[in-house]
Amino acid sequence: MLKTYKYADLTTAELNTLVQRNVDAANEIRTVVETIIDTVQQQGDRALFDFAQRFDQVQIDKLYLNKAELAQIATALLPEQKTALEVAYKNIWKFHESQLKTEDKVETMPGVTCWRELRPIEKVGLYIPGGTAVLPSTFLMLGIPARIAGCKEIVVCSPPGKNGKVNAFIAYVAQLLDVDRICLVGGAQAIAAMAYGTESITKVDKIFGPGNQFVTKAKTIIQSTTITAIDMPAGPSEVLVIADETANPAYIAADLLAQAEHGIDSQAVLVATSATLVEQTIFQLQKQLPVLPRAEIAAKAIEHSYAVVVNSLDEAMQFSNQYAPEHLILATENWQQITGSIINAGSVFLGNQTPESVGDYASGTNHTLPTSAYAKAYSGVSVDSFVKKITFQHLTKEGIQNIGPHVEILADLEGLHAHRNAVSVRTQQ
Numbered sequence: 460m461l462k463t464y465k466y467a468d469l470t471t472a473e474l475n476t477l478v479q480r481n482v483d484a485a486n487e488i489r490t491v492v493e494t495i496i497d498t499v500q501q502q503g504d505r506a507l508f509d510f511a512q513r514f515d516q517v518q519i520d521k522l523y524l525n526k527a528e529l530a531q532i533a534t535a536l537l538p539e540q541k542t543a544l545e546v547a548y549k550n551i552w553k554f555h556e557s558q559l560k561t562e563d564k565v566e567t568m569p570g571v572t573c574w575r576e577l578r579p580i581e582k583v584g585l586y587i588p589g590g591t592a593v594l595p596s597t598f599l600m601l602g603i604p605a606r607i608a609g610c611k612e613i614v615v616c617s618p619p620g621k622n623g624k625v626n627a628f629i630a631y632v633a634q635l636l637d638v639d640r641i642c643l644v645g646g647a648q649a650i651a652a653m654a655y656g657t658e659s660i661t662k663v664d665k666i667f668g669p670g671n672q673f674v675t676k677a678k679t680i681i682q683s684t685t686i687t688a689i690d691m692p693a694g695p696s697e698v699l700v701i702a703d704e705t706a707n708p709a710y711i712a713a714d715l716l717a718q719a720e721h722g723i724d725s726q727a728v729l730v731a732t733s734a735t736l737v738e739q740t741i742f743q744l745q746k747q748l749p750v751l752p753r754a755e756i757a758a759k760a761i762e763h764s765y766a767v768v769v770n771s772l773d774e775a776m777q778f779s780n781q782y783a784p785e786h787l788i789l790a791t792e793n794w795q796q797i798t799g800s801i802i803n804a805g806s807v808f809l810g811n812q813t814p815e816s817v818g819d820y821a822s823g824t825n826h827t828l829p830t831s832a833y834a835k836a837y838s839g840v841s842v843d844s845f846v847k848k849i850t851f852q853h854l855t856k857e858g859i860q861n862i863g864p865h866v867e868i869l870a871d872l873e874g875l876h877a878h879r880n881a882v883s884v885r886t887q888q
């Protein structure tokens with residue numbers, strides 16, 4: 460359990476291999492996903508019915524549930540379950556609302572003013588995972604920023620449950636978000652349907668949401684084959700815990716298992732300042748894992764997880780930046796010493812009293828985050844992800860006289876005389 464490496468002994472090649480995850484080297488996933496996408500593009504709704512039967516083992520007779528049907532399903536919730544969802548809703552709303560900011564106008568030269576204004580993306584598609592676990596929390600994480608941004612049309616897809624419906628939690632979140640319908644489509648076929656449109660599903664401008672390797676691969680494919688943007692590659696969950704002697708091994712093990720139980724392709728990495736701490740954590744994993752209801756899944760994820768022993772917290776951070784984890788937990792009372800050196804991470808959890816699960820559900824931050832080292836280049840979902848920032852400029856007569864001669868020279872040096880002329884006709888009047 461938890462293969463252990465010593466950071467100082469790793470060669471660069473070994474390190475590069477160690478930090479890789481979910482590489483589809485033989486294009487196995489790509490091949491399956493490309494076929495699914497082609498089929499949806501050619502057959503529309505018909506393909507979605509067939510794939511529900513094949514991949515979700517359920518025969519559905521319609522592809523979506525409407526508001527009235529969702530309201531009926533939501534009646535099954537207990538009051539405390541509604542309250543928990545409402546608390547999460549409020550915290551996520553509060554944190555995301557603070558991201559909507561109007562920017563100042565800037566006068567770059569006298570008479571030349573530039574600024575940016577936000578406009579919501581009109582049609583957005585939200586993918587809510589529902590394979591190994593149904594995630595109503597993801598619905599909150601995507602629906603709330605979409606609502607705050609003011610997106611006009613929100614298409615929601617989630618795999619059908621065994622009864623051919625969604626569960627009561629998903630239905631209640633649909634009510635909280637005032638969503639009209641939920642499409643009963645999962646996997647790569649859901650992404651294809653939202654990218655191309657079918658008889659029942661509207662084509663959207665941007666697709667959001669996490670998912671397994673099929674969903675994530677479909678997102679990366681359709682972004683290059685259609686005019687549909689994606690939030691980011693947000694695949695199988697992962698966590699990296701940096702721990703020193705001030706950490707509690709029972710907490711570390713619990714945090715590692717929390718991500719391991721997501722799926723067999725999840726990864727949980729411990730970077731510890733001593734081999735003893737790794738041993739103590741393994742002891743805790745052996746104690747905590749077998750009693751989990753999803754022990755089988757978590758055990759498989761732990762099989763391809765590992766620990767790295769480092770000499771210092773600084774060395775731990777070097778490894779972490781190279782790994783670029785979706786979730787980074789600093790299980791140390793000394794976290795303030797090292798937060799400044801975090802370069803690559805999706806979301807960070809500070810100290811020994813901050814479990815990653817709070818960010819998954821209710822602290823307020825978004826849990827849709829880049830995985831597989833994409834945290835090197837992408838941020839997690841936020842209100843920004845649902846808007847476009849359009850730039851504006853306005854010139855007065857003084858402005859064109861001030862900037863015009865410089866633009867004329869720049870146009871000349873690129874040999875673009877019509878560009879120069881568009882300025883000259885104004886300055887020479």
Ligand SMILES: NC(=O)c1ccc[n+]([C@@H]2O[C@H](COP(=O)([O-])OP(=O)(O)OC[C@H]3O[C@@H](n4cnc5c(N)ncnc54)[C@H](O)[C@@H]3O)[C@@H](O)[C@H]2O)c1
Nearest residue numbers: 514588589590591618645646669670671695696721827828
């Ligand atoms: N990065 C993030 O922000 C984030 C957030 C939440 C969840 N997640 C991850 O999302 C994932 C959810 O995965 P999931 O499987 O539970 O649900 P999912 O909804 O992503 O996938 C289920 C669908 O996958 C398709 N599928 C399953 N097996 C297939 C096969 N062999 N061939 C083709 N299609 C197949 C089916 O259509 C099924 O409906 C987990 O890996 C979890 O860790 C990531």
Ligand SMILES: N[C@H](CO)Cc1c[nH]c[nH+]1
Nearest residue numbers: 594596597696697819826
């Ligand atoms: N940990 C997941 C992101 O990788 C989000 C989630 C939803 N529910 C529980 N966890």
Ligand SMILES: [Zn+2]
Nearest residue numbers: 696717718819
């Ligand atoms: Zn989680």
